[in-house]
Amino acid sequence: MNRRTRLVVAGICALAIAPAVAVVIVHIPAFGHHPLPYGDAINRAAGAERHVTNMVTAVNFDYRAFDTLGEELMLVAAVTGTLVLLRGRRGENVSDRAAQAGDRPVCERSEAVTLACRIFLPLIVTFGLYVILHAGLTPGGGFQGGAIVASGTLLLYLGESYSLWRRLMHSLIFDMLEAAGAIVLVLCGLLPMLSGAAFLENVLPLGQTRALLAGGLILVENAGVAVAVTAGFILLLLEFLEETRATRGGEKP
Amino acid sequence: MIVLLILMFLLVAATGTGVVLAREPRRQALAIAVNGVALALLFVVLRAPDVAYSEIAVGTALVPLMFLAVLVSLKTDRPKP
Numbered sequence: 001m002n003r004r005t006r007l008v009v010a011g012i013c014a015l016a017i018a019p020a021v022a023v024v025i026v027h028i029p030a031f032g033h034h035p036l037p038y039g040d041a042i043n044r045a046a047g048a049e050r051h052v053t054n055m056v057t058a059v060n061f062d063y064r065a066f067d068t069l070g071e072e073l074m075l076v077a078a079v080t081g082t083l084v085l086l087r088g089r090r091g092e093n094v095s096d097r098a099a100q101a102g103d104r105p106v107c108e109r110s111e112a113v114t115l116a117c118r119i120f121l122p123l124i125v126t127f128g129l130y131v132i133l134h135a136g137l138t139p140g141g142g143f144q145g146g147a148i149v150a151s152g153t154l155l156l157y158l159g160e161s162y163s164l165w166r167r168l169m170h171s172l173i174f175d176m177l178e179a180a181g182a183i184v185l186v187l188c189g190l191l192p193m194l195s196g197a198a199f200l201e202n203v204l205p206l207g208q209t210r211a212l213l214a215g216g217l218i219l220v221e222n223a224g225v226a227v228a229v230t231a232g233f234i235l236l237l238l239e240f241l242e243e244t245r246a247t248r249g250g251e252k253p
Numbered sequence: 254m255i256v257l258l259i260l261m262f263l264l265v266a267a268t269g270t271g272v273v274l275a276r277e278p279r280r281q282a283l284a285i286a287v288n289g290v291a292l293a294l295l296f297v298v299l300r301a302p303d304v305a306y307s308e309i310a311v312g313t314a315l316v317p318l319m320f321l322a323v324l325v326s327l328k329t330d331r332p333k334p
Contacts, residue, residue, distance in 0.1 A: 056303045131306065139302035147310030151318075233315065240318075244325040 051206040051214040052136035060141065061218040061225075065200045068221070069185050072228060076182045079232040083175075086239040098166035099245035109159070117159025124152035132226040136215040142222040146229030153234060162241070169238055174231040181228025188221050261295040282320035289313035 001009075029035055046058040060068050087095055132145030157165040189200040197203045204216035213219060268288040275284045289312030296305035 054303075140306050141303070144303065144306035144310055147307070147315065151310065151314045154318075237315075237318070240322040240326075244322050 047209065050202065050216070050218065051209040052218060053210060054136055054138060054141070056139070057135045057141050057215070057218060057222065061135075061221040062202055062215075065188075065217075065221060068225065069189060069200070072182055072185050072225060075232055076178060076228065079178060079235055082236060083239055086243060090242070095171050098163045099242050101162075101245050114159045117155040121152060121155040121159070124155065125149055128152055132222070133212065135222040136218055137210065137212070142225030142227075143229050146226045147233055150230050150233035150237065154237065157241070162245075166238070166242075169234055171235065171238055174235050174238075177227050177231035178235060181224045181226070181231060184224030184227070185221055188217055188224065192217070257298055261291070261298050264291045265295050267291075278324055279321065282317040282324070285320070286313045286317040289316075 128148035131140035135141035207214035
C-alpha cells in the first residue's frame, strides 16, 4: 500500500468517525462540572463516617478498598513476573551480589554530588515516610510515599556507589516485604469476617478526627500498601539496574 | 485562576509535543520526565495533589529511569563491529 492510498484510507476513516466525535464533544460537561454524584456524596459523608480528612484515602482504603486489593495483587504479580524474567535469566544464585560494570569506564563522581546526595537522602526518605504516615490527613498515602522512599534510596547509588546501594538493598528481604505487604491487605479483608463483619469492613476503632492515628483499618491497609510498594519498586529498580551491568569478561552467570 | 489553567494546558501540550518530536531514545526518556513535571503542575492547579504525587514519583522518576536502564543494557549487549 503506497503513501497515497494510505492517506486516502486514513481520510475516509477520519470522515467516518467525525460525526461521533462531534457528538461527544458537544455533550462534554462544562469545565469543572461533573454529573456524577459519587464524589459529592463521599465529601459529605466520609469525614463523619471514617474520621479522616483526605477523602482520596477514604475511598482507596475503605469505600473502594476491594479495588485497592485488586490493584495491590496486580502490582505484586507484575513485580513477580519481572523478577522471574530478569532474575531467572541471570540465575537465582547470583542475586545476592552486585554485577560488575565490566570493561565499561566508570566516571568518578565529584565531591559535590556526594555531598548533595548525603544531604538530600535523609530529607527525601523522611518526606516519603511523612507522606505515608499522613495518608488520612493530607494528600498522599502508601503508594505515593512508597514510591518516594524507593526512588530516594537511589541517591545512595548516585552519591556513593552501586555496590553499596546493592549491598544495603538485600533482595531477599524485599522479596519477603513485598509478599508481607500483600498478605497484610488480604488479612485486612479476611480478619473482619471472623467477627461477623463483611469482607474489608472497617471494624477497628476510628480514633479522633485530625489525629495521626485515625481511620481504623485504613491505617493498617495504608501501611501494607506502603511496605508492598516500597519493596516492589526497590526490587524493580534492583533488577533493571542489574541488567545494565554486563558481567565481567562476558561470562554467563 | 483561569489564566494559570490555560498556561498549564499550554505547558502540557508543549512538553507533550516535545516527547513526540524527540527522536533519540535517551532524549525521549528525559522528555517524558519533563512532561511528567508539567502534568504534575497541572494536577496541582486542578486541585488533585494526590494524582500529582503519583505523577511525580512514577512518571517523572521511575519510568524514565527504567527506560534509561533498558537503553544502557541494550547498548552493552550490542556486538562490537
